[in-house]
Amino acid sequence: MLQLSLQRILLQKGVKEPAVYLQKRGYGKKKANWLAFGKNRTISLDELEQFCVEFGCTPNELLTWTPLRNEEDTPDHPLRPLRHTDEVLPVIELMKDISNEGIAQLERYIKERKSVQQK
Template identity: 45%
Template sequence: MLKLNLYRILLSRGIEDPYQHLRSNGYQRHKITNLMHGRNATVNLDELEYLCETYGCTPNDLLDWTPSDESKDNKSHPLQPLRRSKTSVSIHKMIDALSPDRIKELERYIVERGER
């Protein structure tokens, strides 16, 4: 089953209160609840494009996949890259927990890969 997982991308962008963030961007309560709990059965392409543009991501970043039938789960399935771990942790909280030396190491890693 494919599900929209907006929560993960919002946390990765440092948005600690996704509900309030989406509310301030014009989303209604019911829609926010569905988005945050992966209960959106349909997302139109305009909305998907808007989310991708807003959060600097691709549709693949917003989707999670769990095989509907575990017996059909195989490593060569084309949706395997969309399998995610169940945990969503704010990258900002992870960085806050690093020592200054580890932060410098992380900065070097990012600069070396041209992600700056």
């Protein structure tokens, strides 16, 4: 089953309350909750594109695939790359136990990656 997984990318971006975040962007309370927690079964391509632009990602990063049957869960299944089973933590949480030098290295790396992407 394919699901929209906005909560995953929002956590990566440091958004702690996905539904509130979406409400501030004009979604009604009910739809914001559905979108934030993967309950929404339909989304327009325009909305998908809007999320991709806003979060700087591809549709593959917003969609999660969960096999309905064990026999579907094979390494060669075409939707296998959309299996996002790893836990997502906001970057700030990941940095809690890193030394100051480690944070400085991370900061340099991020600046380097951003400059490469802007070219």
